[in-house]
Amino acid sequence: MSIVVENLTKKYGEQKAVNDISFKINTGEVVGFLGPNGAGKSTTMKMITCYMAPTSGDVRLDELSILNEQEDIKKKIGYLPENNPLYTDMAIVDYLRFCAEIQGVSKAKIPSRIGDMIDMCGLERERHKKISELSKGYRQRVGLAQAMIHDPEILILDEPTTGLDPNQIIEIRKLIKKLGKEKTVILSSHILSEVEATCDRILIINRGRIVADGTSDTLRSQAEGKELLTVKIEAADADVKKALLGLASVETVEPVEGKAGFFSVRSKPDVSSRKEVFDLCVSKKWYLLEMTGHETKLEDVFRELTN
Numbered sequence: 001m002s003i004v005v006e007n008l009t010k011k012y013g014e015q016k017a018v019n020d021i022s023f024k025i026n027t028g029e030v031v032g033f034l035g036p037n038g039a040g041k042s043t044t045m046k047m048i049t050c051y052m053a054p055t056s057g058d059v060r061l062d063e064l065s066i067l068n069e070q071e072d073i074k075k076k077i078g079y080l081p082e083n084n085p086l087y088t089d090m091a092i093v094d095y096l097r098f099c100a101e102i103q104g105v106s107k108a109k110i111p112s113r114i115g116d117m118i119d120m121c122g123l124e125r126e127r128h129k130k131i132s133e134l135s136k137g138y139r140q141r142v143g144l145a146q147a148m149i150h151d152p153e154i155l156i157l158d159e160p161t162t163g164l165d166p167n168q169i170i171e172i173r174k175l176i177k178k179l180g181k182e183k184t185v186i187l188s189s190h191i192l193s194e195v196e197a198t199c200d201r202i203l204i205i206n207r208g209r210i211v212a213d214g215t216s217d218t219l220r221s222q223a224e225g226k227e228l229l230t231v232k233i234e235a236a237d238a239d240v241k242k243a244l245l246g247l248a249s250v251e252t253v254e255p256v257e258g259k260a261g262f263f264s265v266r267s268k269p270d271v272s273s274r275k276e277v278f279d280l281c282v283s284k285k286w287y288l289l290e291m292t293g294h295e296t297k298l299e300d301v302f303r304e305l306t307n
């Protein structure tokens with residue numbers, strides 16, 4: 001089942017939390033929704049899952065629209081919301097039975113679905129415990145199990161590994177990868193390594209807009225066309241940043257946090273700033289104490305797009 005998001009916008013009062021975004025996710029893709037805090041990830045997910053109406057725009061799941069077919073869509077989607085709300089007074093098995101019933105799973109199938117979810121999410125040891133007695137990692141597994149109980153074609157997971165320890169993170173990632181072989185999955189995160197490890201494709205969202213869309217390799221190579229240098233320049237009382245920004249080959253200049261005199265210099269696409277930086281220092285009689293090139297990491301791409 002594919003997802004087509006068309007000119008989707010959500011306003012909270014005057015604030016556009018999601019601002020006219022469009023993208024398509026194909027059947028069977030695992031897509032990471034990456035962005036800093038407040039970028040609009042959860043809001044987008046809430047609209048796709050019909051938990052919140054858009055201000056304008058549409059989302060279509062194959063032929064179904066979030067504007068007219070909310071109930072049908074909810075049956076096709078499994079949703080793990082950001083703060084994983086659970087009925088903590090219930091035992092895991094009872095809670096999963098309750099979720100299966102409200103999702104319309106037939107009575108005859110409920111016991112086997114519960115059994116499958118317990119196996120798949122590694123809940124066997126804890127199956128009769130109350131949810132309030134579970135660790136955070138196990139609660140997250142119950143959240144995943146409830147999202148999948150009705151065997152939906154699409155899974156929307158809002159920060160699925162939040163609060164888990166490193167072992168649990170690896171287990172949940174493995175589980176998501178396994179699920180991704182059969183289902184269309186969107187997961188949100190602000191952790192780059194997470195998205196890189198689990199997703200076929202990455203959408204970066206910033207201030208309500210999609211600012212990048214591609215595989216981690218494509219995103220990296222888009223930025224690799226732009227040289228990144230760290231320079232250290234000693235120049236008493238001079239506006240070094242302004243002078244560097246004035247060079248024809250330079251796109252951005254940022255002081256390096258906590259390191260006086262150091263600047264991070266990003267060149268324009270396919271040009272090098274090394275000679276211009278050197279010539280600038282010579283002409284101004286400044287001391288160029290260091291100039292180092294860097295490989296572009298996904299972190300750099302993310303910083304550049306969301307800063």
Ligand SMILES: Nc1ncnc2c1ncn2[C@@H]1O[C@H](COP(=O)(O)OP(=O)(O)OP(=O)(O)O)[C@@H](O)[C@H]1O
Binds near residue numbers: 035036039041043
């Ligand atoms: N119910 C609401 N009422 C008013 N503003 C809201 C509401 N929900 C979210 N916002 C605002 O909309 C913006 C986007 O929020 P959203 O929760 O979608 O971001 P996010 O990318 O999921 O962030 P995080 O990674 O911190 O969870 C933020 O500025 C947030 O304060």
